[in-house]
Amino acid sequence: MNALNNMKIGVRIYLIAIILNILVIVIAGISILKMSNIGEALYDVAEIDIPLTKLLTEINSNQLIQDIYFEKALRYANITVSDKDEERKDRYHLAKENIFKYSQKVTLLMNKAKVIPQEAIKIREIVMNVPLYYVPFVPHYIRGFINRHGEPYTVFDLHALFEKQQLESSTFLISSFNNDQIAFLTTSVIEILKIPESEVHLITSTDEFDSFFLGALNSKGTEIFILNLQNIIGRLENDLDNV
Amino acid sequence: MTSIMSNRHEFLVLSYPDMSFIINRDQLFASIFLEESQALDCDIQYLYAQMAYLNQNLPIFDLEAFIKNVFNRQNKSTLNVALVAELESFSPENQKSYRKHVLNKFKNFSEKYVALKVNVNAVIKSIGLSEVRLIPKSLLDIQEKYGILGCRFTKDNYIQYWLDFETIIINCIKRGNVK
Numbered sequence: 001m002n003a004l005n006n007m008k009i010g011v012r013i014y015l016i017a018i019i020l021n022i023l024v025i026v027i028a029g030i031s032i033l034k035m036s037n038i039g040e041a042l043y044d045v046a047e048i049d050i051p052l053t054k055l056l057t058e059i060n061s062n063q064l065i066q067d068i069y070f071e072k073a074l075r076y077a078n079i080t081v082s083d084k085d086e087e088r089k090d091r092y093h094l095a096k097e098n099i100f101k102y103s104q105k106v107t108l109l110m111n112k113a114k115v116i117p118q119e120a121i122k123i124r125e126i127v128m129n130v131p132l133y134y135v136p137f138v139p140h141y142i143r144g145f146i147n148r149h150g151e152p153y154t155v156f157d158l159h160a161l162f163e164k165q166q167l168e169s170s171t172f173l174i175s176s177f178n179n180d181q182i183a184f185l186t187t188s189v190i191e192i193l194k195i196p197e198s199e200v201h202l203i204t205s206t207d208e209f210d211s212f213f214l215g216a217l218n219s220k221g222t223e224i225f226i227l228n229l230q231n232i233i234g235r236l237e238n239d240l241d242n243v
Numbered sequence: 244m245t246s247i248m249s250n251r252h253e254f255l256v257l258s259y260p261d262m263s264f265i266i267n268r269d270q271l272f273a274s275i276f277l278e279e280s281q282a283l284d285c286d287i288q289y290l291y292a293q294m295a296y297l298n299q300n301l302p303i304f305d306l307e308a309f310i311k312n313v314f315n316r317q318n319k320s321t322l323n324v325a326l327v328a329e330l331e332s333f334s335p336e337n338q339k340s341y342r343k344h345v346l347n348k349f350k351n352f353s354e355k356y357v358a359l360k361v362n363v364n365a366v367i368k369s370i371g372l373s374e375v376r377l378i379p380k381s382l383l384d385i386q387e388k389y390g391i392l393g394c395r396f397t398k399d400n401y402i403q404y405w406l407d408f409e410t411i412i413i414n415c416i417k418r419g420n421v422k
Contacts, residue, residue, distance in 0.1 A: 133402040134262070136313045137389050138382065145379075147396045154379045180380035233381055240385045 047197075048116060055113040059106055066102035069095045125174045126189050132170075139239040140166070146183055148174055153183040156232065162209070177229045193219060200226065251369045255326070256403070257361055259316040263403045265370065265395070270332055270409065272356065274365055277303075277323035287345070288415045292360070296327060299353035302345060304412055306359040313389075314404075318362045325358040326365065328408065337413045344416040359408055370395070375405060389414065 004012070076092035125148075132155060133145045141161035145152040153174060159167035172183040200215040212235070214226040253268035280292040280303055292303040303325060311317045330338060346352055375395045378386045386392075390410035395403040 131400060134314065135382065135386075136391075137385050142382070145394070145402065147400075147402075150374070150376065150396055152376055152379055152394055152396075152402075154382055178380070182379065182381065236381055240382070243385060 052113060052116045055109055055116070059109045059113065062102050062106050062109065066099055066106065069098040069102065073099060124176055126171065127174060127183075128171045130170070130172065137240075137243050139236065139243070140164075142236070143185055146172055148181075148183075151181055153181045155183045155185055156236075157185045158212075158227075158232070159185070161232070161235070162212070175229070177233070180233065182229075182233075193224075195219070250373065251371050253367055254370050254405075255365045256368045257310075257363050257365055259310065259314075259318055259363070261401055262314060262316050263397070263401060264310065265368075265375075265403055265405050266326070266365075266408060267405075268367055270328055270407075271326050272329045273327040275325050275327065277325040277358075277360060280360075285349075288418055289411075290345075290415065293352070294325060294358060296325075296353075296356060296358070299356060300351050301325075301327065301353050301356050301358045302349065303358045303360050304408075304415065306408065306411070307362045309411060310361075320362050320364075322362055322364060324361050324363065324365060326361065326408075327356050327358050330355060330357055333409050333413075337409055340413055340417065357412065359412075 007015070073092055073095035076088050076095060127146070127148065130146050130148075132143055133147070133152075135142060135144045135154070141157045143155040143157045143160070143166070146155055147153075153172075155172065157167050159165060167185050167187065169185055169187050171186050171188060173186055173189070174183050176182075195217055200217050202215045203210050203213050205211075211231045212228055214228040216223055216225050218224070254265040255268055255271060255274070257264040257266070275296070277294065280294040283290065283292050283302070285291070289305045289309055290302055291305045291308075294301050294303055306326070307318070330341060333341065341357075342354075346354060375393050377383060377393050378391065387407075387410075390407045391404050392407050393405040395405070397403055
């Protein structure tokens with residue numbers, strides 16, 4: 001306290017300014033950190049929750065319209081039998097057509113909605129040093145099964161698929177894709193990235209090798225390829241037909 | 244035999260190094276030590292011998308050779324066990340195939356039974372159906388086609404494949420000529 005009292009006013013002012021600056025930097029740092037967390041949460045909300053909610057609302061309203069046409073069709077069907085009124089007959093057919101139209105629309109929307117959570121839960125966990133179990137009648141890039149909580153997961157060795165040489169590793173990415181239990185053999189996991197779709201360059205080539213990738217993006221000067229799981233599983237289906 | 248209350252089922256367990264196999268107990272009629280058998284020269288894969296059982300002549304399919312070829316597992320035991328199955332338990336379509344490809348060729352074979360040879364002492368075990376898992380979706384069809392219905396992971400961290408020997412036998416006789 002004595003040291004503070006002995007300081008000149010100018011020094012005290014400088015000291016206060018330095019302390020305040022440090023506090024501002026700390027607050028700014030915490031804010032940036034929190035904002036980035038909010039950004040990640042916002043990404044989930046914007047890319048997954050909102051589109052899914054929108055689709056569900058649309059499905060709901062279409063089902064309600066379908067319900068109205070169904071009621072109309074029922075009403076016209078009853079009256080048509082007794083009255084034999086051609087105009088009402090036409091209305092009945094129109095209502096019937098609309099029921100089918102909206103039924104197709106609902107099915108399309110439901111299929112679209114199903115894809116969103118599937119995309120969101122592609123990779124479920126990363127596991128290391130678990131035994132690999134032999135599976136017969138499979139191509140060389142299927143290395144076997146691994147056991148996750150009593151469930152078998154088919155292990156894909158993408159190195160064997162792309163380079164024709166099996167990968168020596170015991171790290172697996174566990175995934176659920178289209179209700180299939182699959183795992184990918186990998187050397188290591190460097191980073192988990194969340195990237196807006198706008199930063200992804202789509203691959204449009206029709207080459208078979210390129211078809212295994214959806215697109216590519218650049219992160220910190222490194223080109224990262226995004227796997228097309230649908231086509232990789234499609235390749236397995238083709239190969240299994242020839243086993 | 245399935246106990247509905249506990250949802251358990253009896254399986255025949257065949258143990259090999261690092262791997263074992265289970266067969267639905269209901270598919271089998273008997274399990275006997277194979278003491279005498281007559282070698283058979285035949286173009287049906289794995290059909291290698293015949294044996295006498297209950298005054299009938301039973302064809303013997305070599306399940307041991309199938310396991311060796313497909314799973315690369317072999318038991319060094321010299322024990323020979325024949326698992327006897329009733330043809331009646333086969334699906335009508337498979338019974339028809341069996342009649343066409345086997346019984347029409349070998350008139351002396353039993354119309355009631357068929358045998359499978361293994362080199363291990365098969366043990367009957369009651370296993371909870373909830374412990375047996377289906378093969379993952381992408382490999383389900385191919386595995387079923389070759390007679391692998393599912394799998395189970397044992398407490399000692401081994402895999403146990405559920406084999407359907409009816410499919411295995413029918414695949415062999417349909418392929419014919421491959422030896």
